[in-house]
Amino acid sequence: MEILEVNTGTVKYPIYINDSFDELKNAFEKAKLSGKKAFIIDDTNTHGLYYDKVKNAVGDIFASLGVYTFEAGEKSKNLDTIRNFYEGFLKDKLDRRSVIIALGGGVVGDMAGFAAATFMRGIKFVQIPTTLLSQVDSSVGGKVGVDFMGNKNMIGAFYQPEFVYINSKTLDTLNEREFSSGMGEVIKYGYIIDSDYLEMIEENKEKIKALEKEAIHKVIYGACKAKAYVVSKDEKESGLREILNFGHTFGHAVEALSGYELSHGGCVALGMISGVYLSAERGMIDKEEEQRLKNINEFFGLENSVKGFDVNEVYEQMKFDKKNKDGKINVILLEKTGKAYTEKNAEESEIKAALERICL
Numbered sequence: 358m359e360i361l362e363v364n365t366g367t368v369k370y371p372i373y374i375n376d377s378f379d380e381l382k383n384a385f386e387k388a389k390l391s392g393k394k395a396f397i398i399d400d401t402n403t404h405g406l407y408y409d410k411v412k413n414a415v416g417d418i419f420a421s422l423g424v425y426t427f428e429a430g431e432k433s434k435n436l437d438t439i440r441n442f443y444e445g446f447l448k449d450k451l452d453r454r455s456v457i458i459a460l461g462g463g464v465v466g467d468m469a470g471f472a473a474a475t476f477m478r479g480i481k482f483v484q485i486p487t488t489l490l491s492q493v494d495s496s497v498g499g500k501v502g503v504d505f506m507g508n509k510n511m512i513g514a515f516y517q518p519e520f521v522y523i524n525s526k527t528l529d530t531l532n533e534r535e536f537s538s539g540m541g542e543v544i545k546y547g548y549i550i551d552s553d554y555l556e557m558i559e560e561n562k563e564k565i566k567a568l569e570k571e572a573i574h575k576v577i578y579g580a581c582k583a584k585a586y587v588v589s590k591d592e593k594e595s596g597l598r599e600i601l602n603f604g605h606t607f608g609h610a611v612e613a614l615s616g617y618e619l620s621h622g623g624c625v626a627l628g629m630i631s632g633v634y635l636s637a638e639r640g641m642i643d644k645e646e647e648q649r650l651k652n653i654n655e656f657f658g659l660e661n662s663v664k665g666f667d668v669n670e671v672y673e674q675m676k677f678d679k680k681n682k683d684g685k686i687n688v689i690l691l692e693k694t695g696k697a698y699t700e701k702n703a704e705e706s707e708i709k710a711a712l713e714r715i716c717l
Contacts, residue, residue, distance in 0.1 A: 470501030474516035489539025493580035541622025552695030604628030
């Protein structure tokens, strides 16, 4: 088992990377969470696959263990579902010493974390991410929240888990679409922080796609290390952490307009094409980088373009992005491959030209 540490200056917690749930009990005991009331939140995808395994691994160390299972999918990511969580917490008589366990993908983790952050003004929670997307991105860093009025993660908080426990074997049950979605976030780290990591992905792409253990652990470890570094420098997105949104301002707009029918990682992949194009147009990176990204996307089954989306409508949707300031759309661009920055003065014409690369 490999262990990484996230240290924000005020909070420290470990990320465990394993290929089983064998060390999960020890992780809870090290975090001094045994003997407390616990409550698992999962969805209809993960409940049948992992609930019994996790319950068998740790059920005997808690005073009680409740569970709430909601309908899988982004459409459940709302305040109505959160209300159901609260009712379950009250029914099980949770208190401020209790712990919430998020068992599932990004939607599960975001909502369970938000519920933990707000119930009784904050109780402890643990992330057990089961998708590639959640393992390399959403479970690390403490961003929790829900969608509101069609806008992604519009209501939320920064609230760090006690620990993150990643079992890479859960990836064996993902369908191709879910795995591809995770790769969208994986590729992002190579562009914003570590060009060597991007080269590793290209060199090991066949092994990664085949879920070979060593290659997958390199992917997960490298992504978590990169995100842990950024979060440790900037916990609440006041500066450096903004670069983690490379591809997201463009991509979130497309995702929202699709009614969340398109995958998150697929939309991030689309957004990265726009970001790479705009960076190249400004002369910061080679124009060949766009085709390089498209080749990687295509190999992992990610979208390089979408039809039926109006550039003007996507641009208007981008105005709802949380990173915008003073009425201006902020986008993440590249100084070079492996180094990103926040561009606060992109012109409307530039942004629309970048959208034309993906909205055909």
